[in-house]
Amino acid sequence: MFEKIKNNNTAIMVLFSIMVLAGPLIMAPFGAGYPDLLQRFAIYGIFAVGFNLLFGLTGYLSFGHAAFLGIGSYSAVWMFKLLTMNIVPAIFLAVLLSGLAALVIGYVALRRSGIYFSILTLAFAQMAYNLAYSVLTPITNGETGLQLSLHDARILDPVNTSGSLPSTNFFGAAMNATAKTELFGMTLQFNVGFYVCALILILAFYISLRIFNSPFGLMLRAIRTNQTRLNYTGVNTKPYTLAVFVISGMYAGLAGGLLACTDPLAGAERMQWTASGEVVLMTILGGAGTLIGPVLGSGFIKYFENIFSKINDTVLDGWFSFMPDSMADFFVTIVHPFVGKGWHLTLGILFMLVVIFLPGGLVEGATRIGQWIARKTGAAPESKANSTVISTVHKD
Secondary structure: OHHHHHOOHHHHHHHHHHHHHOHHHHHHHHOOOOHHHHHHHHHHHHHHHHHHHHHHHHOOOOOOOHHHHHHHHHHHHHHHHHOOOEHHHHHHHHHHHHHHHHHHHHHHHOOOOHHHHHHHHHHHHHHHHHHHHHHOHHHHOHHHOEEOOOOOOOOOOOOOOOOOOOOOEEOOEEOOOEEEEEEOOEEEEEEHHHHHHHHHHHHHHHHHHHHHOOHHHHHHHHHHHHHHHHHHOOOOOHHHHHHHHHHHHHHHHHHHHHHHHHOOEEOHHHHOHHHHHHHHHHHHHHOOOOOOHHHHHHHHHHHHHHHHHHOOHHHHHHHOOOOOHHHHHHHHHHHHHHOHHHHHHHHHHHHHHHHHHOOOHHHHHHHHHHHHHHHHHHHHHHHHHHHHHHHHHHHO
16 A cells, blocks of 8 residues: 555645645644744745755755745845735745746856765855845845835835734735634644645645656656766756756745745845755755655754754753652753753754664655555565465475
8 A cells, every 4th residue: 555655646645735734733742733833844845845856856965055045035025025915926036036046056056066066056155145144235134134114115015004014914814814723632723824835835745746757857867877878878967957956946945935924034044054954954864855755854853943942951850850859850961962952962863863774764764664564464464375385386
């Protein structure tokens, strides 16, 4: 059954859509069912899916994708300031400008491959960060970040007489609008912003699925396998690599635009090299070259960032309060470096374990579990039958 689902695109899309849309229900028992975190799961899932098209299919490792994330955020906020608080034009401009930036950067960077390509993309990203931070301050507002103002034009929106900043909306539905309900003793929050991001994630995943299964995707896999051999056979691989670089950059710009849609603020920190490194970790941790892996990796990292980073000594004292004071203090001292501000240490250890024991990422782990379940439920009788047939043949 696992193999049937794995090879059925319709089943993959249906299961993925159900899992994403049921996010508030699935994540509530883990303390991650609130809208802000669910939105980040969806947005960074889009970012990682787009990055995986470049790295997972072609093997080109970019350390500069945060530049497109930042460009998307700045573009969206400027659209909110000048045109309307409706997120649709903002998303459109974010994707367009990030795609144009990816076209320019990719045209230069893709003249090299391997580590030289990675260094070039990192250099471009740092240039973009410094431009946003100090040079283009009239456009980016420097270190303070680009924010909304009561005096912004917003020429398509009615005149704001409320005296407060307007909220981003999706054709009139405020992105921060939330409905609460009780289910099985849990309080679930259904947020407009999350479901907008979730639907866009499903669409982005569908496009990625179609690319994976297209002749274009097959050519990208061939480039990853042996680009030199393709060049020797007369195939010009540059248009393919540039096309996927632009598509990947547009995914990153879309994610940046959605970040601004959920929180209308754009800062240069989104362009830092650490943001580019984060999406690399997400993709490798989930499973580079797989469809669902980057989404799992992004959710895993964002969960640790938002949940484990909030565990402080007070929380730890509550965990070990049933122990004698001396023993409780000992365990708090041991656990303290791995949570709170030290959550990166825990993430690093988990990342090393995954890379060592599951080189294919979390997807490989899920595949092994599925195969183990299949052997326990259905494959054992078949193996027994096969062994009987083999022993009969040997007897004859």
